[in-house]
Amino acid sequence: MNIGLTGGIATGKSTVARMLVARGAALVDADRIAREIVEPGQASLVRIAERFGAKVIREDGTLDRRLLGSIVFADAEERKALEAITHPAIRELMRERIAALEAERPDRLVVADIPLLYESGLQHLYEGIMVAYVPREIQRIRLIERDGMTPEEADKRIGAQMDIEKKRQLADYVIDNSRTIADTEAQLDRFWRSLKSGTVPL
Numbered sequence: 001m002n003i004g005l006t007g008g009i010a011t012g013k014s015t016v017a018r019m020l021v022a023r024g025a026a027l028v029d030a031d032r033i034a035r036e037i038v039e040p041g042q043a044s045l046v047r048i049a050e051r052f053g054a055k056v057i058r059e060d061g062t063l064d065r066r067l068l069g070s071i072v073f074a075d076a077e078e079r080k081a082l083e084a085i086t087h088p089a090i091r092e093l094m095r096e097r098i099a100a101l102e103a104e105r106p107d108r109l110v111v112a113d114i115p116l117l118y119e120s121g122l123q124h125l126y127e128g129i130m131v132a133y134v135p136r137e138i139q140r141i142r143l144i145e146r147d148g149m150t151p152e153e154a155d156k157r158i159g160a161q162m163d164i165e166k167k168r169q170l171a172d173y174v175i176d177n178s179r180t181i182a183d184t185e186a187q188l189d190r191f192w193r194s195l196k197s198g199t200v201p202l
């Protein structure tokens with residue numbers, strides 16, 4: 001059994017993923033895989049340097065994420081060019097990791113945490129989609145507080161993604177993470193109980 005877990009930036013995907021793991025799920029995290037495929041020596045990093053220039057590689061050979069972020073979140077064309085390089089590599093590694101986890105323990109829930117699941121049209125790859133939701137104003141505040149972004153940077157990031165209200169409508173299962181952590185835990189308890197009793201509406 002697998003589910004895709006998505007939401008907007010800073011709506012609580014990692015928080016919800018942690019709660020699922022605490023209950024016994026296995027996790028594959030697209031943001032982490034996105035970092036692995038641009039480590040020094042990886043083909044994707046070479047292609048990024050070719051497309052965006054040597055300036056995006058730091059002296060120690062690692063990707064300057066802040067600089068590349070400032071380029072791609074200011075210009076949709078540039079963002080598409082980066083995605084054309086990174087997304088196929090991310091998708092392939094995700095597929096391999098999920099298949100390995102499912103083969104290892106078929107009884108265990110595998111959760112794929114993918115921020116751009118709907119934007120990339122990947123929903124058909126999963127048995128159900130869970131969305132970690134908060135209203136946009138809370139999303140913006142949490143993003144600014146967590147990452148120290150300026151309000152302008154935060155708005156650009158949020159604006160590069162599908163509206164969180166739309167994702168909520170598309171979801172099979174919504175976790176409303178706008179209240180306390182304890183409230184979110186209680187929603188996860190309900191989800192986990194219905195999963196175990198075979199009544200989860202996915």
Ligand SMILES: CC(C)(COP(=O)(O)OP(=O)(O)OC[C@H]1O[C@@H](n2cnc3c(N)ncnc32)[C@H](O)[C@@H]1O)[C@@H](O)C(=O)NCCC(=O)NCCS
Nearest residue numbers: 008009030031034065068069072079086090115116160161
């Ligand atoms: C541009 C990069 C270098 C900026 O790195 P940075 O460390 O600042 O951000 P990080 O990778 O931790 O991403 C944080 C969040 O930004 C959002 N985000 C990242 N890439 C994108 C994108 N192409 N479009 C919209 N939102 C994005 C996601 O919500 C993600 O969770 C990096 O995000 C990147 O390589 N993006 C392309 C790969 C990708 O699409 N990753 C996202 C999911 S697979």
Ligand SMILES: Nc1ncnc2c1ncn2[C@@H]1O[C@H](COP(=O)(O)OP(=O)(O)OP(=O)(O)O)[C@@H](O)[C@H]1O
Nearest residue numbers: 008009010011012013014015142146177179180181
């Ligand atoms: N219920 C909550 N109440 C208060 N703060 C919360 C709650 N849930 C999450 N947070 C905080 O909001 C921020 C965003 O949460 P989290 O990192 O889980 O989001 P995310 O969707 O995984 O983000 P990203 O898209 O960047 O990976 C974090 O600083 C987290 O500690």
